[in-house]
Amino acid sequence: MNEDQTKGKWDRFTAKVKQxxxxxxxxxxxxxxxxxxxxxxxxxxxxxxxxxxIAKKFNELMED
Numbered sequence: 001m002n003e004d005q006t007k008g009k010w011d012r013f014t015a016k017v018k019q020x021x022x023x024x025x026x027x028x029x030x031x032x033x034x035x036x037x038x039x040x041x042x043x044x045x046x047x048x049x050x051x052x053x054i055a056k057k058f059n060e061l062m063e064d
Contacts, residue, residue, distance in 0.1 A: 013062060014029045016064065017029070017039065021047060023046050028042045036058065
């Protein structure tokens, strides 16, 4: 998979994440810089969800 394909998949994934967690801003996503763990941490800060519940939802979003 080349860099453009990876970026495209990340962009689609983050669009789904922003739909799921509506208070998450574009800036929050940009600060994560493609790092899923950093994105989970930002969601936890805003929503207080557990890491496990966020990771489970991430897996569901990736399957869609």
